[in-house]
Amino acid sequence: MILITGAQGQIGIDLADALVAKYGDGKVVVTDLRIPEVLRKGRIYDVLDVTYMESVKKLLNAHDIDTIFHLAGILSATGERHPELAWNVNVNGVRNILEAAQLSGCRVFWPSSIAVFGPTTPRHNTPQETVTEPGTMYGATKVTGELLCKFHATHHNLDVRSVRFPGIISHAAPPGGGTTDWAVDMFLQAVRTGHYNCFVREDTRMPMMYMPDAVKSVIDLMAADNEGISVRTSYNLTAFSFSAGELAASIKKRMPDFTCSYKPDFRQDIADSWPESINDSRARRDWNWEPQFDLEMMVDDMLENVAKKPFPSEL
DSSP: OEEEESTTSHHHHHHHHHHHHHHOTTSEEEEESSOOSSOOTTEEEEEOOTTOHHHHHHHHHHHTOOEEEEOOOOOHHHHHHOHHHHHIIIIIHHHHHHHHHHHHTOEEEEEEEGGGOOTTSOSSSBOSSOOOOOSSHHHHHHHHHHHHHHHHHHHHOOOEEEEEEOEEEOSSSOOOSOTTHHHHHHHHHHHHTSEEEESSOTTOEEEEEEHHHHHHHHHHHHHSOGGGOOOSSOEEOOSEEEEHHHHHHHHHHHOTTOEEEEOOOTHHHHHHTSOSSBOOHHHHHHHOOOOOOOHHHHHHHHHHHHHHSOOOTTO
């Protein structure tokens, strides 16, 4: 059986769809702090707070879990406002999952982030092995998580795998408190109002990825031969980089009346400390990582899907 923690978050919804399609109904247990009002078919729902070790152990045993996709976490912008919560969920949560997985013999996937990098990291073509001195609590929790993963892999032979996700763009879930949320929110506001007031500068360039490629990367990595996995902290991963202005221009080509203004807030400093482009050659070598979407393909697909399925009006 497969467990997804934080299953109502940005990645969890799409990943659950893909895993149910791959393995069939009744094979995927999706958990979060509460059960959603609308239940999707093929899943088994349960409640889990990953900060409580006994709850994690009990759930793994109850459902006979052998593979964990640990997605529960506090995102970057939210983490800066609530650092104690970010540490508790992002560090204690992953520690509980790793220790429980070791006891139960589970395999684990856990997402890290480009937030592990900081002002001292090379910002262009950032290499796999480089300085990780983040300037945010979120980044600190991700660096700690990477080291915990490596420790359990090295000292306890736990099969744990991870990627450093760039910004992820999705139409399935609303923005969730991340520094790269401007890319998602721009599509939402373009369709709903025709205007977006962006919280980063026009020239802010960041590595990004479309959600179908993010899901593909997780499934591909977990399907790879264990002997080929050479990184036990977290693999660099990317698909493309673009600036806020470039995304606005791409949307405007398809929606000529769309306008975008720029009013940077506290998230600008976070964005400025992260890379503009990523070198993910190790992932391409070790497990044949290859994104399928480029910028223009992503913009077409996002606009089509957001128009068909707009986010709730209160968000």
